[in-house]
Amino acid sequence: MAKGKKEDSNKKKPFYKRIWFWVIVVLALWAYGSLNPSKDNSASSNKSTTKQETVKPKAKVKPKEKKETLPLKLTSDTYKKAIVNNSPDVKYENISISPDDSGKNVAVVNFKLKSAITEKMAVRGILMEMTDILKTTKQKFDYNQLSNIEIFAKLPMTDSGGNTKDEIVATAKINGSKLNDLNVKNFDSTKIPVFVDEYWQSESLPKLK
Numbered sequence: 001m002a003k004g005k006k007e008d009s010n011k012k013k014p015f016y017k018r019i020w021f022w023v024i025v026v027l028a029l030w031a032y033g034s035l036n037p038s039k040d041n042s043a044s045s046n047k048s049t050t051k052q053e054t055v056k057p058k059a060k061v062k063p064k065e066k067k068e069t070l071p072l073k074l075t076s077d078t079y080k081k082a083i084v085n086n087s088p089d090v091k092y093e094n095i096s097i098s099p100d101d102s103g104k105n106v107a108v109v110n111f112k113l114k115s116a117i118t119e120k121m122a123v124r125g126i127l128m129e130m131t132d133i134l135k136t137t138k139q140k141f142d143y144n145q146l147s148n149i150e151i152f153a154k155l156p157m158t159d160s161g162g163n164t165k166d167e168i169v170a171t172a173k174i175n176g177s178k179l180n181d182l183n184v185k186n187f188d189s190t191k192i193p194v195f196v197d198e199y200w201q202s203e204s205l206p207k208l209k
Helices: 002-009 019-035 039-054 076-086 119-140 176-181 189-195
Strands: 091-099 105-112 146-158 164-174 198-201
Touching: 076 091, 076 119, 105 119, 119 146, 119 164, 119 176, 119 189, 146 176, 164 176, 189 198
Parallel strands: 105 146
Antiparallel strands: 091 105, 146 164, 164 198
């Protein structure tokens, strides 16, 4: 009997029951945990990265442009701005709005046309500019506030001595209320002399038929 017990005690223990095996397991798990962060941390970092990538910058909102309210207030400044912007190629020497005895206003426009190739072209250019002034007045202002619109056109003229100077070569005068009859789209500028109340043109310039 004593011999059998001795033989049993001499049998080797299974490796999973030995202390050194569990020491190795514990060390292996600790090393794995140190090298590989937890799934929760990686998931949260992935979520934050995804959020950062999907966030789009807000589009810049352009300020709304103020629309022009018509009719404009009739002053020398507003009238001058409207006329000048309409015809940038013409030199304006004077544009003004002034009250008269009737309680209304008088608009005065003084412009200088650049020299043209022919006298007929000069006259045509003057009549076209007068037409543009009347159209702008009708489209942007309460023309019933105007008792009269007076237009003076200048051209560089050369006398017999070879001297050149600016001279008034055409004038037009029209009652503001008559602009009601002006067809902005179809009006023929050559009809200015018969449409306005008063028209004068220098005899040195030809009349257009």
